[in-house]
Amino acid sequence: MDELDNYITLNLSKNQTVTKQEPINKKIIELEKSIKLQEDAYKKNKNKAVELRDLAVELSKANSYNEILEGREIEIIKHRHNIIKIPFIDSEIEIDKEISAIKLSSLCFDHAKKLERKIGSIEIASLKLKSDLDKIRNKVNKQEESKSSIKIKEETLWFEKFRWFVSLEGDLVIGGRDSQSNVNIIKKYAKQNDLVFHSEIVGSPFFIIKDGVSDTTITETATATASFSRAWKSQSSVDVYYVKYEQVKKGAPSGMSMPKGSFMIEGKKTILKK
Incomplete structure (x- = not known):
């Protein structure tokens, strides 16, 4: 269970003592992979938030949402009677088919804000991972491989x-x-x-x-x-x-x-x- 805990949290244990070089290198690789995942998630959510804000601005000036979505080739899914889903905006939200362009614009703004909050969480996690990685690398650079241990302290x-x-x-x-x-x-x-x-x-x-x-x-x-x-x-x-x-x-x-x-x-x- 301890190994599973470490895998899921993607976090180094505080005051961890490492007695061999191989586990240190493995942890560096794990952190680098985690940082890459966070960077990819950051870019994906950042780009989507920008696209949603652009769409919201267009919709706020339109008479009908259909002309805007068709012009952008955005898919509209008929969910059930008078209810549609627009995965580009939010795949979970059920939308009234008769919704006005201005109300759909508001939905776009709301989802963009949600993504921007998510970006904040990603940034915090990414900075934490980068800080952990820098500390390990700095310790490795200062210690010879023959040293018995490397202690790593982290902010919580x-x-x-x-x-x-x-x-x-x-x-x-x-x-x-x-x-x-x-x-x-x-x-x-x-x-x-x-x-x-x-x-x-x-x-x-x-x-x-x-x-x-x-x-x-x-x-x-x-x-x-x-x-x-x-x-x-x-x-x-x-x-x-x-x-x-x-x-x-x-x-x-x-x-x-x-x-x-x-x-x-x-x-x-x-x-x-x-």
């Missing part, structure tokens, strides 16, 4: 006290390490529009996706939630579910009680088998 960011990773789509995901950190995640760090992941297994961690969501990130987060459950240790399958943060209730209804550190889920759960 707020989310590093939890399990965490930045998804391939650039979403920051954090999860509990124990019952207390599970409580802290829900009570202190989860907010409106976050998705909350959990399973019915005793001791399962809570994971939350911050600032945006995609199918890829949902799959990655569900896998992480299952990976740190007791079911995974026993090589059993486990159902992971997710809900909106607004469905998580911190107190029991009148006349009922809940164990300390427990939460009540209201409404429909989306189940994912792992």
Whole structure:
């Protein structure tokens, strides 16, 4: 499980002592790959945000969204009666077929802002990885290979006290390490529009996706939630579910009680088998 933890978080352990050159070189390669993934995600989201803002400006001046989307060869998918989806803008949002150009422009601006928040998370993670890499390289340059150890100290960011990773789509995901950190995640760090992941297994961690969501990130987060459950240790399958943060209730209804550190889920759960 420790190896899996290190892989998912893509993070060096604090005060880590390395006694051989080979593990150091391996860690450098891992960090370089992680940095490249973050840079690619940054460019992808940055370019998409710019394109959405450009489209929003055009739509704000148009009488009809059809002429603008057709001119740009942007696909419109008929989802069901009077409902469409426009993957270029947001593949998850259902849109009224009769929506005005100005309202669609507003949707474009909103999604561009969401991507720009995501870019901020990517930048933080990328800077952290680059800082770790620089520290390792500097230590290696100052020490001879025959030295017995290289100690690496790192600055701690707020989310590093939890399990965490930045998804391939650039979403920051954090999860509990124990019952207390599970409580802290829900009570202190989860907010409106976050998705909350959990399973019915005793001791399962809570994971939350911050600032945006995609199918890829949902799959990655569900896998992480299952990976740190007791079911995974026993090589059993486990159902992971997710809900909106607004469905998580911190107190029991009148006349009922809940164990300390427990939460009540209201409404429909989306189940994912792992």
